[in-house]
Amino acid sequence: MKLKNSINKQASIIYRNSHIFFDHELAPYQIGSGQQFFLLRIFEFPGISALEIAKMGHYDKGTCARAIAKLCELGYVTRVVCDEDKRSSQLFVSEQGAFVVKQTQVVLKKWNDILCQDLSLAQQKQMEEQLTNMANRAFSYINKRKQENHAEK
Amino acid sequence: MKLKNSINKQASIIYRNSHIFFDHELAPYQIGSGQQFFLLRIFEFPGISALEIAKMGHYDKGTCARAIAKLCELGYVTRVVCDEDKRSSQLFVSEQGAFVVKQTQVVLKKWNDILCQDLSLAQQKQMEEQLTNMANRAFSYINKRKQENHAEK
DNA sequence: CTCATATAGTTGCATATGCAACTATATGGA
DNA sequence: TCCATATAGTTGCATATGCAACTATATGAG
Numbered sequence: 200m201k202l203k204n205s206i207n208k209q210a211s212i213i214y215r216n217s218h219i220f221f222d223h224e225l226a227p228y229q230i231g232s233g234q235q236f237f238l239l240r241i242f243e244f245p246g247i248s249a250l251e252i253a254k255m256g257h258y259d260k261g262t263c264a265r266a267i268a269k270l271c272e273l274g275y276v277t278r279v280v281c282d283e284d285k286r287s288s289q290l291f292v293s294e295q296g297a298f299v300v301k302q303t304q305v306v307l308k309k310w311n312d313i314l315c316q317d318l319s320l321a322q323q324k325q326m327e328e329q330l331t332n333m334a335n336r337a338f339s340y341i342n343k344r345k346q347e348n349h350a351e352k
Numbered sequence: 353m354k355l356k357n358s359i360n361k362q363a364s365i366i367y368r369n370s371h372i373f374f375d376h377e378l379a380p381y382q383i384g385s386g387q388q389f390f391l392l393r394i395f396e397f398p399g400i401s402a403l404e405i406a407k408m409g410h411y412d413k414g415t416c417a418r419a420i421a422k423l424c425e426l427g428y429v430t431r432v433v434c435d436e437d438k439r440s441s442q443l444f445v446s447e448q449g450a451f452v453v454k455q456t457q458v459v460l461k462k463w464n465d466i467l468c469q470d471l472s473l474a475q476q477k478q479m480e481e482q483l484t485n486m487a488n489r490a491f492s493y494i495n496k497r498k499q500e501n502h503a504e505k
Numbered sequence: 506c507t508c509a510t511a512t513a514g515t516t517g518c519a520t521a522t523g524c525a526a527c528t529a530t531a532t533g534g535a
Numbered sequence: 536t537c538c539a540t541a542t543a544g545t546t547g548c549a550t551a552t553g554c555a556a557c558t559a560t561a562t563g564a565g
Contacts, residue, residue, distance in 0.1 A: 202480065205480055206479060209484050209486065213486055214364055216487075217360055218523080220493070220494060223497075233550065233551045248513075250513060261516075262552050263514090264515055265515090266551090284512090284513080285561085286512065286559065288513085307357060307360065308357060310360055313493045323355060327356060333468075334363075334366050336467055337365060340369075341369045341372050341373060371520090371553080385521075402543075413544070414524075415523070437542090439530045439531070441544085
């Protein structure tokens with residue numbers, strides 16, 4: 200049994216093509232692959248804060264700030280400064296945003312179906328679980344290193 | 353059995369963290385995540401052309417050109433204009449490049465081990481195969497659309 | 506209360522990437 | 536031979552992203 204250590208390569212191909220796909224499919228709504236995750240999360244958790252979304256997707260807070268800024272500019276998302284903590288804002292999907300959310304959900308489902316085209320439901324479920332474990336290992340490793348570097352200072 | 357359609361999300365986390373990892377580990381050699389794939393392929397296939405590598409990783413030829421340009425600037429790779437076709441060049445890893453190749457192989461192996469930490473060899477093999485299939489589906493779909501768009505013109 | 510520290514978010518900078526237009530070379534047919 | 540077309544590579548432009556420095560606000564110790 201030969202291993203090719205090609206998991207990284209395949210993940211890269213999947214990721215890069217997913218960007219091309221989302222950019223193409225979401226172009227009519229003036230958003231790109233970089234906003235879809237954030238828009239869907241705000242829809243799913245009304246009132247969520249920027250940092251909470253960043254944590255969910257293991258994104259840098261700068262990346263997150265820019266994605267949300269774009270969604271606000273486009274009028275898809277509104278920001279309400281938090282009364283108890285004025286540093287933080289609560290995010291909500293606007294009326295126009297709700298339509299784009301629906302389209303984005305369709306696009307995400309379509310991409311998922313393309314990826315899983317030849318898989319049974321059980322296989323799909325298994326892939327989700329294994330990829331989730333893998334993503335957790337990837338993130339945990341990097342996060343641990345960062346925290347150690349930070350502690351050194 | 354509930355599906356979360358989270359494959360895209362997990363692939364994104366794996367990809368983004370792999371970049372952080374490679375950038376960090378390869379920094380001593382002045383290369384980043386964007387060059388590792390190209391350097392390894394040139395080592396593996398001496399005399400290969402830029403476009404051939406681009407096809408292997410399903411990269412855009414512009415991305416490929418820039419990665420190779422950087423490897424040449426750093427002296428890790430040399431370019432020999434092809435005698436039979438002066439548009440094309442043959443690529444080779446230089447003596448200094450050979451050392452960096454070895455380090456890059458170690459780094460890639462290390463990342464693969466992090467990702468597969470809790471998997472048996474059989475599970476790892478299965479993941480490689482399933483991700484390869486998934487990457488093929490992703491690429492084929494995008495490629496087909498591009499060709500159709502191109503044919504329209 | 507005051508200051509040190511922590512936290513939410515923003516922004517400048519750098520890299521990786523895709524796309525499209527461009528250059529240079531090659532090739533096949535009239 | 537000459538031109539239309541195809542191909543290898545380059546480059547300008549745009550987006551997505553991470554990091555680090557920064558601002559504004561909050562909080563806890565004295």
